[in-house]
Amino acid sequence: MLYVYLVLVALLIVNIVWNMLREKDVFVQVDAALVLVPLILRLLLIK
Amino acid sequence: MNAKQTTRNVLVLLIALVLAFLAGQDFRDMQQPDKIYAENPALTRVAKLSEYNPNLKGTAGDTDIYVFDSGVPGGVALVYGGTHANETAAVMNAITYVENVSVTQGKLFVMPQANLSAFSATLPLRAQMGHMTFTLADGSVRTVRMGTRLANPVHQWPDPNYRLNSSGRVLEHGEIAEIRNLNRNHPGMEDGYLVEMVCYGIRKLVETENVDVLYDGHEASPEFRAVNFLIAHQRAMDLGSAAILNANLDAMMEGDMDGYPFKLDLSGATSWGLSHRALGDNTQAMATLFESLNPVMGFCHEKVTEALVKDGISPNYVHITDLGLLGSGELTDAGSPIELRAGYHMEMSRHLIGALGELNPEKTLTISGLPTFNDLVANGFEGILKPVK
Numbered sequence: 001m002l003y004v005y006l007v008l009v010a011l012l013i014v015n016i017v018w019n020m021l022r023e024k025d026v027f028v029q030v031d032a033a034l035v036l037v038p039l040i041l042r043l044l045l046i047k
Numbered sequence: 048m049n050a051k052q053t054t055r056n057v058l059v060l061l062i063a064l065v066l067a068f069l070a071g072q073d074f075r076d077m078q079q080p081d082k083i084y085a086e087n088p089a090l091t092r093v094a095k096l097s098e099y100n101p102n103l104k105g106t107a108g109d110t111d112i113y114v115f116d117s118g119v120p121g122g123v124a125l126v127y128g129g130t131h132a133n134e135t136a137a138v139m140n141a142i143t144y145v146e147n148v149s150v151t152q153g154k155l156f157v158m159p160q161a162n163l164s165a166f167s168a169t170l171p172l173r174a175q176m177g178h179m180t181f182t183l184a185d186g187s188v189r190t191v192r193m194g195t196r197l198a199n200p201v202h203q204w205p206d207p208n209y210r211l212n213s214s215g216r217v218l219e220h221g222e223i224a225e226i227r228n229l230n231r232n233h234p235g236m237e238d239g240y241l242v243e244m245v246c247y248g249i250r251k252l253v254e255t256e257n258v259d260v261l262y263d264g265h266e267a268s269p270e271f272r273a274v275n276f277l278i279a280h281q282r283a284m285d286l287g288s289a290a291i292l293n294a295n296l297d298a299m300m301e302g303d304m305d306g307y308p309f310k311l312d313l314s315g316a317t318s319w320g321l322s323h324r325a326l327g328d329n330t331q332a333m334a335t336l337f338e339s340l341n342p343v344m345g346f347c348h349e350k351v352t353e354a355l356v357k358d359g360i361s362p363n364y365v366h367i368t369d370l371g372l373l374g375s376g377e378l379t380d381a382g383s384p385i386e387l388r389a390g391y392h393m394e395m396s397r398h399l400i401g402a403l404g405e406l407n408p409e410k411t412l413t414i415s416g417l418p419t420f421n422d423l424v425a426n427g428f429e430g431i432l433k434p435v436k
């Protein structure tokens with residue numbers, strides 16, 4: 001089950017990064033970057 | 048995508064990665080093991096819980112067990128703290144044993160960090176600090192980790208929506224996260240969730256080593272009715288009564304005519320998964336659990352600073368008590384300092400061990416070397432802890 005959840009987190013990260021790169025508004029991009037932080041930490045099982 | 052857009056994208060991605068790296072440093076540091084003084088000459092060896100459940104090997108649940116074996120037949124006791132890693136007085140009690148105790152008859156096992164995983168995280172959204180520090184006489188600083196009530200979700204995740212655990216307790220709805228609570232999953236499973244496997248390891252330790260009495264140290268909020276209660280399995284009631292009586296007699300001999308505020312309660316028949324019930328029912332040991340008073344465990348305390356944890360001074364709780372809204376009335380302006388709380392744990396566990404031999408002479412477990420309650424309160428942990436090299 002852990003790996004299923006990690007795959008979900010990874011897909012979410014890919015989705016956010018994909019949308020972040022296509023976004024024109026820099027503030028929305030920074031928002032997306034902040035959202036990425038806890039997801040990256042969870043994917044790496046740090047937090 | 049033009050060059051400007053590409054540059055901006057790279058910058059934003061870099062920001063995310065740098066922030067993740069910086070934020071991750073603290074969390075990674077918390078996953079490093081705490082340094083515990085282990086140079087007590089009476090210490091026989093440091094065992095691992097995985098010796099009793101091999102499935103724990105290499106996991107975040109493989110905690111250290113400090114073994115003091117006199118080599119002389121007698122009673123066997125297990126004293127542990129850190130079932131809930133934020134209940135610091137119980138941890139300090141176990142550390143005090145590890146650093147000071149000597150055993151001349153029988154065998155003693157001490158576990159300062161029963162739920163090791165829980166020491167690698169703090170309570171979310173509580174702005175809780177992650178450690179306490181004590182400056183010793185030689186100028187060195189001892190740092191003691193303060194964790195959380197539950198195992199770190201990094202080590203056991205996700206929580207199942209429904210779990211009928213080994214004790215018969217159903218974990219669902221508001222209790223889903225309790226699958227990471229060591230004191231809800233006894234007697235545990237050999238191959239289950241991490242915390243269930245830790246519980247199983249403790250059970251096998253108790254069974255394999257023929258533990259006669261086990262002491263599980265906890266802390267409770269001023270709202271909790273069982274503050275300063277020893278909760279004992281029905282087979283441990285005589286032992287608990289004798290221990291409380293002896294503790295108070297000792298206090299009176301030292302001039303404290305009020306004695307200790309210890310009370311005794313019977314383990315609830317439906318306390319499924321709790322150590323005093325599940326280990327009492329499923330092993331030969333007389334299972335006990337003691338709760339000292341720590342305002343940090345409640346919901347009305349001030350910000351969880353190191354001072355609050357160490358001094359236990361909470362004007363909020365004193366005010367609530369003055370308003371007559373709090374039954375226990377045990378928390379005053381003087382607070383509930385860590386030395387007092389840990390001292391209660393030490394006296395309670397010490398007298399349980401003493402009573403074991405009184406009630407069953409062939410089970411005598413003779414320990415010495417622990418500081419007295421008055422020494423601990425007067426000198427503080429600054430005067431009791433030993434420097435770690």
